[in-house]
Amino acid sequence: MASIIIVGDGPGGLSAALFLAKAGQDVTVFGMDRTGMNHAYLYNYLGIPEIDGPSFQQLARFQVTSFGARIVDEEVEEAAVEGSGFSVSADGGSRGDYLVLAEGKGLRLAGALGLERDDSGAVVVDRNGRTSMERVYAVGQAVRPMRAQAIISAGDGAAAALDILSTEAGRDVRDWDTPPKTDE
Numbered sequence: 802m803a804s805i806i807i808v809g810d811g812p813g814g815l816s817a818a819l820f821l822a823k824a825g826q827d828v829t830v831f832g833m834d835r836t837g838m839n840h841a842y843l844y845n846y847l848g849i850p851e852i853d854g855p856s857f858q859q860l861a862r863f864q865v866t867s868f869g870a871r872i873v874d875e876e877v878e879e880a881a882v883e884g885s886g887f888s889v890s891a892d893g894g895s896r897g898d899y900l901v902l903a904e905g906k907g908l909r910l911a912g913a914l915g916l917e918r919d920d921s922g923a924v925v926v927d928r929n930g931r932t933s934m935e936r937v938y939a940v941g942q943a944v945r946p947m948r949a950q951a952i953i954s955a956g957d958g959a960a961a962a963l964d965i966l967s968t969e970a971g972r973d974v975r976d977w978d979t980p981p982k983t984d985e
């Protein structure tokens with residue numbers, strides 16, 4: 802089992818947490834529910850005709866914790882490389898094998914770690930959210946500052962999570978479920 806630190810509790814971070822926790826990984830999400838989602842009203846999240854942002858966040862937080870992810874209501878001031886993994890200043894000094902940055906527009910940790918950025922300031926990532934630093938991923942508004950949409954952040958988080966799961970498994974992993982069997 803890998804341990805994953807996720808900084809950011811908007812749709813990007815929580816989506817990564819969902820896929821990783823559902824697959825049995827040790828997941829800690831840091832954030833204080835200060836996402837712009839709390840001011841949004843969504844009509845453009847496919848599959849959900851409409852929902853207010855705070856209700857979306859409440860559902861998402863419930864969903865990830867019900868699969869075993871931990872949400873720690875603290876700000877991460879610092880992140881550092883420690884051995885083959887990472888440590889963060891919050892929660893008494895949490896450690897993880899992977900670091901997923903879902904900081905939204907803040908980008909403080911991405912800057913402090915010296916991740917490659919483009920001319921717009923966005924963190925440079927590949928299509929699975931891998932940054933210029935091994936085992937560090939960036940997702941959501943952090944990588945697409947001028948194209949911020951909840952469903953895009955959630956998709957980014959899912960792609961990063963599957964990449965971590967695939968790296969750990971040494972093969973491509975997908976998370977497909979089928980309806981529960983019912984007795985007729």
Ligand SMILES: Cc1cc2nc3c(=O)[nH]c(=O)nc-3n(C[C@H](O)[C@H](O)[C@H](O)COP(=O)(O)OP(=O)(O)OC[C@H]3O[C@@H](n4cnc5c(N)ncnc54)[C@H](O)[C@@H]3O)c2cc1C
Pocket residue numbers: 808809810811812813814831832833834835836837838839840841842843844845875876877878903904905906907908909910940941942943949950951952954
């Ligand atoms: C008024 C308004 C209306 C909107 N309406 C829509 C809409 O209708 N549809 C739509 O798709 N999108 C809408 N959006 C945009 C949507 O909110 C964003 O696209 C989405 O929240 C981005 O998700 P994210 O996970 O990338 O980042 P964010 O949601 O910004 O999440 C980042 C989180 O990480 C936390 N964080 C950052 N750094 C740290 C740290 N060091 N330690 C701990 N926590 C940290 C932040 O406090 C924040 O909670 C709206 C936004 C606003 C402001």
